[in-house]
Amino acid sequence: MTRFWTRLCVVLTVILGVNYVAWRWLASLNWEAWWIAVPLVIAETYSLIDVMLFGLTVWNLKIRKPPPAAPDTATVDVFITTYNEPLDLVMTTALAAKDIRWPHSTWILDDGNRPEMRELAESNGIGYVTRGADWTPDMPRHAKAGNLNNALMVTSGEYLLILDADQIPEPDILDKTLGYFNDDRVALVQTPQYFINVPADDPLGSQAPLFYGPIQQGKDGWNAAFFCGSNAILRREALMQLGLVGYVKATEKSVRRALAASRSAIKKARRSAEAENPLVEQMLNEVEAATESAQQELEAGASLSEITYRVRRKVDDAVRTLVAADFSALQSDLEEIAAMELAHVGESGVTTVASDAVDRMSGRDWSPLGALESVHAVLDAISVERTDEAQPIMPLATISVTEDMATAMRLHALGWKSVYHHEILANGLAPEDIKTMLTQRLRWAQGTMQVLLRENPLVQRRLTWGQRLMYFSTMWSYLSGFAAVVYFAAPIIYLTLGILPVTSLSFDFFIRFIPFMVVNQMLFVIAGHGIPTWRGQQYSLALFPTWIKACTTAARNVWFGRPLGFAVTPKARQSGGPSWSLIRPQIIVAALLALAMVVGVLRLLSGMSEPLGTLVNVAWVTFDLVVLSVLVKAVLYKGFVPEELAAPEGPESPERPERPEERNADAV
Amino acid sequence: MQFSYEVRDTYAEVKGVGRLNMVAAPKLREVVAEVVAGGSSRVVVNLAETDFMDSSGLGALIGCLKAARQAGGDLRISGVQPQVKMVLELTNMDRVLTAYSSAEEAFGND
Numbered sequence A: 001m002t003r004f005w006t007r008l009c010v011v012l013t014v015i016l017g018v019n020y021v022a023w024r025w026l027a028s029l030n031w032e033a034w035w036i037a038v039p040l041v042i043a044e045t046y047s048l049i050d051v052m053l054f055g056l057t058v059w060n061l062k063i064r065k066p067p068p069a070a071p072d073t074a075t076v077d078v079f080i081t082t083y084n085e086p087l088d089l090v091m092t093t094a095l096a097a098k099d100i101r102w103p104h105s106t107w108i109l110d111d112g113n114r115p116e117m118r119e120l121a122e123s124n125g126i127g128y129v130t131r132g133a134d135w136t137p138d139m140p141r142h143a144k145a146g147n148l149n150n151a152l153m154v155t156s157g158e159y160l161l162i163l164d165a166d167q168i169p170e171p172d173i174l175d176k177t178l179g180y181f182n183d184d185r186v187a188l189v190q191t192p193q194y195f196i197n198v199p200a201d202d203p204l205g206s207q208a209p210l211f212y213g214p215i216q217q218g219k220d221g222w223n224a225a226f227f228c229g230s231n232a233i234l235r236r237e238a239l240m241q242l243g244l245v246g247y248v249k250a251t252e253k254s255v256r257r258a259l260a261a262s263r264s265a266i267k268k269a270r271r272s273a274e275a276e277n278p279l280v281e282q283m284l285n286e287v288e289a290a291t292e293s294a295q296q297e298l299e300a301g302a303s304l305s306e307i308t309y310r311v312r313r314k315v316d317d318a319v320r321t322l323v324a325a326d327f328s329a330l331q332s333d334l335e336e337i338a339a340m341e342l343a344h345v346g347e348s349g350v351t352t353v354a355s356d357a358v359d360r361m362s363g364r365d366w367s368p369l370g371a372l373e374s375v376h377a378v379l380d381a382i383s384v385e386r387t388d389e390a391q392p393i394m395p396l397a398t399i400s401v402t403e404d405m406a407t408a409m410r411l412h413a414l415g416w417k418s419v420y421h422h423e424i425l426a427n428g429l430a431p432e433d434i435k436t437m438l439t440q441r442l443r444w445a446q447g448t449m450q451v452l453l454r455e456n457p458l459v460q461r462r463l464t465w466g467q468r469l470m471y472f473s474t475m476w477s478y479l480s481g482f483a484a485v486v487y488f489a490a491p492i493i494y495l496t497l498g499i500l501p502v503t504s505l506s507f508d509f510f511i512r513f514i515p516f517m518v519v520n521q522m523l524f525v526i527a528g529h530g531i532p533t534w535r536g537q538q539y540s541l542a543l544f545p546t547w548i549k550a551c552t553t554a555a556r557n558v559w560f561g562r563p564l565g566f567a568v569t570p571k572a573r574q575s576g577g578p579s580w581s582l583i584r585p586q587i588i589v590a591a592l593l594a595l596a597m598v599v600g601v602l603r604l605l606s607g608m609s610e611p612l613g614t615l616v617n618v619a620w621v622t623f624d625l626v627v628l629s630v631l632v633k634a635v636l637y638k639g640f641v642p643e644e645l646a647a648p649e650g651p652e653s654p655e656r657p658e659r660p661e662e663r664n665a666d667a668v
Numbered sequence B: 001m002q003f004s005y006e007v008r009d010t011y012a013e014v015k016g017v018g019r020l021n022m023v024a025a026p027k028l029r030e031v032v033a034e035v036v037a038g039g040s041s042r043v044v045v046n047l048a049e050t051d052f053m054d055s056s057g058l059g060a061l062i063g064c065l066k067a068a069r070q071a072g073g074d075l076r077i078s079g080v081q082p083q084v085k086m087v088l089e090l091t092n093m094d095r096v097l098t099a100y101s102s103a104e105e106a107f108g109n110d
Helices: A002-028 A029-057 A087-098 A115-121 A141-153 A180-183 A213-222 A236-271 A277-298 A306-346 A355-364 A375-382 A401-415 A436-454 A467-478 A480-497 A506-525 A534-542 A543-562 A580-605 A611-628 A630-636 B025-035 B055-068 B083-092
Strands: A076-082 A104-110 A127-129 A159-164 A186-190 A232-235 A417-422 A426-428 B002-007 B014-018 B040-048 B048-054 B074-077
Touching: A002 A029, A029 A213, A029 A467, A029 A480, A029 A506, A029 B025, A076 A087, A076 A141, A076 A180, A076 A436, A087 A104, A087 A159, A104 A141, A115 A127, A127 A580, A141 A401, A141 A611, A159 A236, A159 A480, A180 A232, A186 A236, A186 A401, A213 A417, A236 A277, A236 A306, A236 A401, A236 B055, A277 A306, A277 A375, A277 B074, A306 A375, A306 A401, A306 B074, A375 B055, A401 A467, A426 B002, A436 A467, A436 A543, A436 A580, A436 A630, A480 A543, A480 A580, A480 A611, A480 B002, A506 B040, A534 A611, A534 A630, A543 A580, A580 A611, A580 B055, A611 A630, B014 B025, B025 B040, B025 B055, B040 B055, B048 B083, B055 B074
Parallel strands: A076 A104, A076 A159, A104 A127, A186 A417, B014 B040, B014 B048, B040 B074
Antiparallel strands: A159 A232, A186 A232, B002 B014
């Protein structure tokens, strides 16, 4: 029955929303003030699309029944990922993981490589994994994705339960979830992330009841439930398949690129000074012949290992032959010299070139080819070893700092299914100070934008349209920072300058706007089953500087290769007084809003503006201020104090990714 | 899964009997590492009696290929059974590895 009402609300929201926004575009734009009128109508359109995507999500809300029992033979590795979390925190989780009832192996994946951690793990009978020898310092580490990829190579369970260091699992977490994998196309089961160190009023907006509820259940309905990095069970086979497909793709791409680059590298080398040496010239000819025949073989469909092996062999053989010839010439020169000088020197003997010198000088680094760096680089790249990564198979995606979302999308594109299991089976810790919270939200937003810019879901042909839109929906929600700026600016402009972006605040406006707003809010109430969503709505507007920064830094990163520039989140609560400087842009906006309100009232009193416009905009400003007020609470928040005195030690706030998709239901 | 190997004139043959899955994958890696460390970097993995392979098994083959190449040699596969052939195609791994019909043939022409 709820489904009927939800869908009715969605339909009404779409009809009334399109009716309103279309009227805004076609009949109500104040072109004289286009510089605010156009941004505002764009922001409103943005919000309409946002709510439509939410509607699409909850349209297919899936409420699952418990799965059947899993076969006893199912083997599981439990991975606890850590980098620098306090040892006792990690051990609490690890010991809880060890107590999970389903037979399994527990592993601590310690990216901090701490001897004390190893000792603690081993003395408690828990496996300990750290990066292997292949992860040399010149290889990209890929943070958590790299940590997991490394562990996948040294363990062998059929399924992997992934836990962040601060997510304490329930003993029955596997009993309740493994059965979903009886469907052998299921690759992922995600359970909610819930935080136990959050007071009822949730000042930092840590809980994400809308995301770990209707949004994930809705995505599940489209077979697009997301992987959220922790509290999830994955099928090893699916991940490994992803790794293999990625490996083949990357290898083929790099071989093609190297072959294409070889022509210009050889041309360039021919112009260099070294090429005057006839030996080098001959070598270049050999390299050219080898890469050209490799190109032909590639087009003919030969396997990459054969092609690359042959290039290597041909080049190495040619180099060897030429170097040997050169050395024998040298040898005969030496002999001639020796013969000439024999009379003078007497029994000094003939100098000989050591036989291993030929081998040495034929090595790629030593031969004259080694001096031609561009050619050298091209030859190195014609390989199947994926020399730019520590290990050839990288199952978890490394294109984003949110490897989870990117990985899930690729799994879906390979035709795997995902499940959202709506039951709290692990209890985590949320950040307890605004600084840590902001760092996390930024990181998550940046990662999401990286995925959008690198692998836009809308053009992934192997995803269904439902799946594409589910991924796009989350990405779209992160553009809200730009809309928020407009929503703050428009009432300020009216109250201080008297410029209205709408032609008139007439009956025409209210008759279209109010029904849309009402049905929109009803949609959230019905779809959310009365879940508290206000905190989420506040944060999605109030953190506008974070969202904007995420978009700009991610774009710079993807398009221009600049670093994202995020620091590792500090684990302990930040000490010191309230950090107002973290929300400076919001304080400025709030001051401007308050000032505009005063000016607006003065203008009204002096007859410079009309009552209705002032009233609407004062109400709007008040709403904006109430939204922003959440940050005052956040800055002043001193960390979690349990109601029953149970927390003797200083509270920890480990890194927790947040789902910021707790949506803003605002249009205007 | 049982592995055995034999060093021939120009290559070493590693034989796997049974299922090359996630449990056997690390073992294959160890065996090939041992062979390569013993000085035979030209390795044929004979799969004639491997009746099942999963993605972890294939992943291990890639790891072994890397090890052999870094030692200056190569790793090839032979005697691929229908299920293994299917897995190779499913993951596009047939773009990377050529399946030779027999171990002798794998290094036959070089």
